[in-house]
Amino acid sequence: MLRGHAYPGRGILLGRSADGRKAVAAYFIMGRSENSRNRIFEKTEDGIRTRAFDESKMTDPSLIIYHPVRRTGSCLIVTNGDQTDTIRDQMAAGKCYAHALRTRCFEPDPPNYTPRISGVLLSDGSYKLSILKSADGDPSCNHRFFYEYDAPIAGQGHFIHTYQENLDPLPSFEGEPRLVACDAPDAKAFADLLWASLNDDNKVSLYVNYVDLASGEEDIVIINKHA
Numbered sequence: 001m002l003r004g005h006a007y008p009g010r011g012i013l014l015g016r017s018a019d020g021r022k023a024v025a026a027y028f029i030m031g032r033s034e035n036s037r038n039r040i041f042e043k044t045e046d047g048i049r050t051r052a053f054d055e056s057k058m059t060d061p062s063l064i065i066y067h068p069v070r071r072t073g074s075c076l077i078v079t080n081g082d083q084t085d086t087i088r089d090q091m092a093a094g095k096c097y098a099h100a101l102r103t104r105c106f107e108p109d110p111p112n113y114t115p116r117i118s119g120v121l122l123s124d125g126s127y128k129l130s131i132l133k134s135a136d137g138d139p140s141c142n143h144r145f146f147y148e149y150d151a152p153i154a155g156q157g158h159f160i161h162t163y164q165e166n167l168d169p170l171p172s173f174e175g176e177p178r179l180v181a182c183d184a185p186d187a188k189a190f191a192d193l194l195w196a197s198l199n200d201d202n203k204v205s206l207y208v209n210y211v212d213l214a215s216g217e218e219d220i221v222i223i224n225k226h227a
Helices: 085-093 099-102 189-199
Strands: 011-016 022-030 039-043 046-050 069-072 077-078 116-121 125-135 138-149 156-161 176-183 203-212 219-226
Touching: 011 077, 011 116, 011 125, 022 069, 022 077, 022 085, 022 116, 022 156, 022 189, 039 219, 069 085, 085 099, 099 116, 099 125, 099 138, 099 176, 116 219, 125 156, 189 203
Parallel strands: none
Antiparallel strands: 011 022, 011 156, 022 203, 039 046, 046 069, 069 077, 077 116, 116 125, 125 138, 156 176, 203 219
């Protein structure tokens, strides 16, 4: 799925490990411009953030510097933008992730109008994915799609990304989240598999987390092209 796609953009994968004992979360970023490629993932107290690898080369931090992963209570939030904070804040106030995302829309980056993709992983291993996107490139209408997976099947996950094809302008992801295999035994093996499948020129950073459903222990792997 990824090997033949030069630029899927940013992607979120949520699922269940093959042994059924761990929840799986993954997030990657890619870049075509120097500004987008000049980034790394960095651990924070509650997740990860993007940061400029070389601060002197950062020309525009908007839309590319944010917290892709944040934990609130027993929930892990994964998104491709600052809607991570919107979801966290609304959930902390007792609202649901869908309520939070109804206050947001696609990114203000014409002519692409990049979709906002988001995921929430719950402590029981169930998960939710969503995408907010323009009407086939028309910014006059915002489309919101929500997908919920109550009883994930061992060894399976669902994957959503921002761009359908590597064109100009970049067309938004189409259809439902893709069904994918989550059969790697641990976070390192899965990260290596995902990283190898991403286009060498455009891949930037990858985060993978295997969460033990019994103990809550996290096995986190981060790979940055700029070491």
